[in-house]
Amino acid sequence: MKTGIIGLGAMGANMALNLDKNGYLHAVWNRTASKAEEIAEQTQAKVAASPAELARECDVIITCVSRDEDVLDVINSLTEGITPGTIVVDTSTVNAETARQAAEILREKDAHFLDSPVSGGVEGAKKGTLAMMAGGEEEILEKVRPVLSAIGDKISYIGDSGSGQACKAVNQIMAAGINQAVTEALAFGEFMGLNMDKVVDIVATGAAGNWFLDHRGKSMLADNYTPGFKLGLHHKDLSICKAMLANRTDVTLPIVEMTLIHYQRLMEAGYADEDISALFRLKRQQFRESGDM
16 A cells, blocks of 8 residues: 655654555655655655645555644645545544544545554654554554554554544543653652662562653653653643543643643743653752752
């Protein structure tokens, strides 16, 4: 199946490389043309002049952009060239309602849409081990599964259009809670004067062990916040989670609200492009301000 990819940031570029390794990549497009040209040089994929041109030549189109308006702009551009039966798989993280709108736009062109946000960060994109949660028609997912297997090793059908994005929202809320717990606990342990490398090793083997502690614990203690998942993007995702409950004034998301406040402080200090583990900066600062280390 000839596959095109739109959106070649850190995630999309690595997806493109893995699609190429598996013989699927046919064309690429990116708003900043130089990124598309760079991928084309590495893969020999064609650089499409527009999303519509890419749509004319591809059976499967994978999109990986940042925001709701970007998804809808790309989908509307694709309709100018898309042919019936084409499958569009959006790996962005957006509102579930945006996914339903995109599905309806493509349905009018007899094309198919899967909202398939991913989890696993840049590491997962590089290794082709992303987790994908798909909303839409299950039979369409099965049809495109061989292509998606080039970029993810955990591909799950979750329900109708919008369900993939709702599932991703669950993931992002949980990630916020884990980030809060791990960064606060490590800042506490550091304040207690413990050998924190040993603490991480010990705690990781018990009931509190988790992926974030394993992969970010020692790096944050060393003040290394190389992005696996950018703090500014998680802020955007949590804002989407909050927006999904816009009409439910009787429901609150305390962890989301607290994390948005903390992320906003860090973004204003210039840390938006650091990994979400940069939350440790605030936690450590709070303990240091409470007394001598």
